[in-house]
Amino acid sequence: MSDPVLQVDGLEVHFPAGRGGGRGRGSSDVVRAVDGISFAIERGTTLGLVGESGCGKSTTGLAILRLVEPTGGRVQFDGTDLSTLGRGELRRWRRRAAMVFQDPYASLDPRRSIGEAIGEALDIHELHQGKQARPQRIAELLERVGLHPDTAGRYPHEFSGGQRQRVGIARALAVEPEFLVCDEPIAALDVSIQAQVLNLLADLQAELGLTYLFIAHDLAAVQHVSDRIAVMYLGRIVEEGDRRQVITRPQHPYTRALLSAVPVPDPVRERARRRVSLAGDVPSPMDPPSGCRFRTRCPEVFEACGRVDPDLQAVGSDGDRDGHRAACLLHGEVGQPVERSDHPDADQREAGLDDALSI
Numbered sequence: 001m002s003d004p005v006l007q008v009d010g011l012e013v014h015f016p017a018g019r020g021g022g023r024g025r026g027s028s029d030v031v032r033a034v035d036g037i038s039f040a041i042e043r044g045t046t047l048g049l050v051g052e053s054g055c056g057k058s059t060t061g062l063a064i065l066r067l068v069e070p071t072g073g074r075v076q077f078d079g080t081d082l083s084t085l086g087r088g089e090l091r092r093w094r095r096r097a098a099m100v101f102q103d104p105y106a107s108l109d110p111r112r113s114i115g116e117a118i119g120e121a122l123d124i125h126e127l128h129q130g131k132q133a134r135p136q137r138i139a140e141l142l143e144r145v146g147l148h149p150d151t152a153g154r155y156p157h158e159f160s161g162g163q164r165q166r167v168g169i170a171r172a173l174a175v176e177p178e179f180l181v182c183d184e185p186i187a188a189l190d191v192s193i194q195a196q197v198l199n200l201l202a203d204l205q206a207e208l209g210l211t212y213l214f215i216a217h218d219l220a221a222v223q224h225v226s227d228r229i230a231v232m233y234l235g236r237i238v239e240e241g242d243r244r245q246v247i248t249r250p251q252h253p254y255t256r257a258l259l260s261a262v263p264v265p266d267p268v269r270e271r272a273r274r275r276v277s278l279a280g281d282v283p284s285p286m287d288p289p290s291g292c293r294f295r296t297r298c299p300e301v302f303e304a305c306g307r308v309d310p311d312l313q314a315v316g317s318d319g320d321r322d323g324h325r326a327a328c329l330l331h332g333e334v335g336q337p338v339e340r341s342d343h344p345d346a347d348q349r350e351a352g353l354d355d356a357l358s359i
C-alpha cells in the first residue's frame with residue numbers, strides 16, 4: 001500500500017461483562033468485541049467493513065476515534081500512535097476525524113434548529129466564531145451537503161430521513177476532518193434515497209480528499225463505495241482485499257455466505273443462483289467457539305476446524321493475488337484441497353459492480 005494514512009495493528013477492545021450478563025458455562029468475564037484485527041486505509045480511499053450485527057464493527061470505529069479505549073494493539077494515523085495522545089492532542093485528533101451515524105435523528109436535539117446543531121460542532125472546536133463567520137460557515141456546510149442554506153432555522157422533525165442524514169454529514173464536516181467513520185449511514189434510509197447519500201459521500205471524498213471507514217452489515221452497500229473490503233466475524237477480520245477481488249473471488253466461506261445474499265442484476269441468474277444460508281446466530285463474544293470461530297455456522301466445516309484457530313490475518317501476506325490477505329486456509333493446513341476457483345456468479349457480480357459504480 002503506497003500511502004496508508006490509517007494503520008490498525010492487532011486492535012483489541014475487550015469490555016468487562018456486565019454483572020451476571022448472561023454468562024454461560026465456560027464463558028469468560030470479558031466481551032471480546034474486537035479481538036486482534038489489522039488493516040490499513042490508503043489516503044483518500046474507502047475501506048468497507050462488513051459483518052453481521054454484533055461482530056464488532058461499531059466498536060472498531062469508536063476505538064479508532066478513541067471514543068472507546070482499546071485494550072490492545074495499535075492505531076496510527078499519519079504515523080502517529082493514537083494511544084500516546086494527551087488531552088490537547090486528542091482534541092486536535094477529534095478535529096481530524098469525525099463520525100457519521102446510522103440515525104442522525106437520535107443525535108439531534110429536537111428542540112434545536114439544525115443550524116444550532118451544526119454550530120455546536122463549530123463551537124466545541126472554536127471554529128468560525130465571528131458574528132458573520134459562524135452563520136456563513138453553517139450556510140456553506142448546508143450547501144455542501146445539498147441542502148438550502150435557508151433551512152438552518154428549521155427543526156429536525158421538518159426533515160426527511162435522507163435530509164437528516166445530510167445534516168449529520170454536515171455536522172461531521174464542520175470540524176474539517178480528513179477521516180470519517182461512516183457507521184451504517186444508509187441502513188435506516190429508503191432504498192430510493194440510499195444511492196443519493198452514497199453519491200454525496202463519494203462527491204465529498206473526491207472534493208475534499210477524505211478517507212473513509214465505511215461500516216455496513218451487508219455487502220450490497222459496501223461494494224458500491226469501497227476500494228477495499230474487510231469482512232468481520234465475531235471480533236476478527238476473516239477476509240480483507242481489493243473490492244473486486246472480494247466480490248468476484250471470495251476466499252472465506254463467511255464472505256461467500258454474505259455474497260450469496262446480494263442480488264445479481266440478471267433475473268434469470270438471480271433465480272438460479274446458489275444461496276448459502278447460515279444456521280443460527282453469531283455466538284456470544286464472551287464465549288467464542290474453540291478453533292475457528294466461524295465453525296459453528298460454516299457450511300464447509302470439518303473436524304480440524306474445532307482444533308485449529310486459523311490466523312486469517314497472517315495468511316496470504318506473502319502476496320496472494322491482488323493483495324488478498326485472508327482466506328480459510330485451514331483446509332490447506334490439514335491437507336484438504338483449498339478452493340480457489342472464481343465464484344459461480346463472478347461475471348454477474350462484476351457486471352453489477354460496474355453498473356453500481358456508474359450510478
Ligand SMILES: Nc1ncnc2c1ncn2[C@@H]1O[C@H](COP(=O)(O)OP(=O)(O)OP(=O)(O)O)[C@@H](O)[C@H]1O
Nearest residue numbers: 015016031033052053054055056057058059060285
Ligand atoms: N460498552 C459495551 N460494554 C459491553 N459490551 C459491549 C459494549 N459495546 C458493545 N458491546 C458488545 O460488543 C459486541 C460488538 O458490538 P458492536 O456494536 O461493535 O457490533 P456491530 O458489529 O457494530 O453491531 P451493530 O451493527 O448491531 O452495532 C456486541 O456483542 C456488543 O453487545
